[in-house]
Amino acid sequence: MDNAARNGGKQAVVANLVRGSSATQPILVTVEDVHWADALTLAHVAGIASTVADCPAVLVMTSRVEGDPLDQAWRASLGGSPLTTMDLQPLRAAKAAGMTAWRYTGGSHLDGYDTMTRRPGEPRPTRQFADFAEFFDGWPTLNRKEPGL
Structure with missing residues (x-):
């Protein structure tokens, strides 16, 4: 073959x-x-x-x-x-800190902060989008079944 x-x-x-x-x-x-x-x-x-x-x-x-x-x-x-295609910019510091605090409860608000901040042009891992999708008001969670998808 x-x-x-x-x-x-x-x-x-x-x-x-x-x-x-x-x-x-x-x-x-x-x-x-x-x-x-x-x-x-x-x-x-x-x-x-x-x-x-x-x-x-x-x-x-x-x-x-x-x-x-x-x-x-x-x-x-x-x-x-x-x-x-979508061009995504790095999160602002306050939003990144809020998402980190939401995800990593029980620790410092800065635990994992570096995982949420990126240089311009550096993509965010899609797993982080799945973890944090419901953090944003009005964004659907990725686990929900969408009719007609």
Whole structure:
């Protein structure tokens, strides 16, 4: 078996896992730090993006602005799958401290503060979004099932 066939098989397995997992309830698939991905990894992520376009799943990726590999050629490889990008800025110090205090109760308000502050262009891990989604007024929690997702 050559590498192309092996990689095609891997993409098919992941696509089947996404389809099967989302058959009973909507799912969220996360891929972090895409800016470090090589060409093969980007091909696998494009396969996931194409798969989630046809099932109740959402793909969320994080990437730094500098070195972002999601260029026109990569977007063209999605085969028409929708893609939305958001540029996120670092949290203000007061909001980061409040989120940290909320998450890490029982300790100092500054416990974990460094995990919530980032340099401009440095993405926040999506796990932190899931942990803190309900902290923000009016934001839905990521665990809630959304009709029609």
